[in-house]
Amino acid sequence: MSTEWPCKGMTLVEVLVAIFILSILSVLCWQAVDGSQRIHDRARQLQKSNINILSLLDQLATDISNHALLASPYPDSSGQLSSPMQSILPESIQWDDSRLTVLQLDRAGQLNATSWHIQDKNIVRTSSPLEQNQARAPTVYRYGPITGWRIRPWIPRRGWMQLPDVPAGLRATGIEIVLDTEFQGKPVSYRKVVLLP
Numbered sequence: 511m512s513t514e515w516p517c518k519g520m521t522l523v524e525v526l527v528a529i530f531i532l533s534i535l536s537v538l539c540w541q542a543v544d545g546s547q548r549i550h551d552r553a554r555q556l557q558k559s560n561i562n563i564l565s566l567l568d569q570l571a572t573d574i575s576n577h578a579l580l581a582s583p584y585p586d587s588s589g590q591l592s593s594p595m596q597s598i599l600p601e602s603i604q605w606d607d608s609r610l611t612v613l614q615l616d617r618a619g620q621l622n623a624t625s626w627h628i629q630d631k632n633i634v635r636t637s638s639p640l641e642q643n644q645a646r647a648p649t650v651y652r653y654g655p656i657t658g659w660r661i662r663p664w665i666p667r668r669g670w671m672q673l674p675d676v677p678a679g680l681r682a683t684g685i686e687i688v689l690d691t692e693f694q695g696k697p698v699s700y701r702k703v704v705l706l707p
Contacts, residue, residue, distance in 0.1 A: 552694075555693075555694075556693060559691075559693055562653055563653070563689060563691065563700050564700075566633065566653050566689070567687060567689065567700060567702040568702075569635065570610075570626065570687055570702065570704075571687070571702055571704045573612045573614065573624050573626070573635075574603060574612060574685060574687075574704045574706075575704055575705075576612075576614050577600060577602040577603050577612050577613060577614060578602045578613045578614055578615045578621060579600070579602070579707065598663050598665070598673070598676045598680050598681055598682045599663060599682055599685070599706075600706060600707075601613075602614075603685075603706075605661055605673060608627065608628060608658075608659065608660075609625060609626070609627040610625070610626040610627070610661065611623055611624070611625045611626075612624045612625075612626075613640065616639075620639060620640070621639070621640040622637055622638065622639055622640060623637070623638055623639075623640050624636070624637040625637070628656055628658070628659065630654075631654050631655040631656060631657065632652050632653060632654035632655070632656065633652070633653050633654065633656045633659065633689070634652050635652075655691060655692060656689055656690065656691050657690045657691060657692060657697070658690040659687070659688060659689045659690060660688050661673070661685050661686060661687050661688070662685070662686045662688075663676060663682030663684070663685055663686075664682055664683055664684035664685070664686065664703075665680050665681075665682060665683075666683055668680070670686055682706055683705065683706055684703055684704060684705050684706055685703070685704045685706060686701060686702070686703050687701070687702045687703075687704065688700070688701050689701075
């Protein structure tokens with residue numbers, strides 16, 4: 511008795527069903543790969559933006575920390591300041607109409623004015639010798655888009671205050687810098703605190 515298996519192939523319908531299932535699987539796999547690539551690209555853009563804004567905040571903090579001490583912020587042995595306080599910020603740090611100007615000493619002992627301001631949604635850092643402050647200074651740093659920025663002084667036992675609202679005779683011991691920007695159409699704020707002597 512011989513038992514032969516009948517040789518039977520796949521029908522056309524079975525082949526079409528298999529191709530249809532494989533095509534659905536390939537479309538789903540393509541969407542997953544494409545979605546992960548978009549997430550990777552978005553994360554890379556955010557990382558680049560964060561690195562740029564953090565280096566900008568570090569440069570701002572360095573400029574403020576290296577301000578020239580035109581008058582001692584500490585009282586003398588009698589408990590009096592060497593000069594009466596004209597403002598809550600040190601004399602070498604000025605905030606006026608969204609423009610921050612910091613006076614710094616260079617290696618030769620000359621005063622330089624370093625200015626930060628917003629121009630066309632970019633924050634621009636310029637630096638020039640104080641004697642030639644009227645001449646156009648070279649741009650050292652430019653980053654955008656910045657939609658706004660503000661600083662607030664830290665007043666001991668009072669906390670963070672807005673600059674026009676600080677009572678006379680108080681001295682700030684810190685400055686908060688807040689930069690407002692946008693990432694993919696959404697507002698984002700970055701904050702840095704700098705201690706003052």
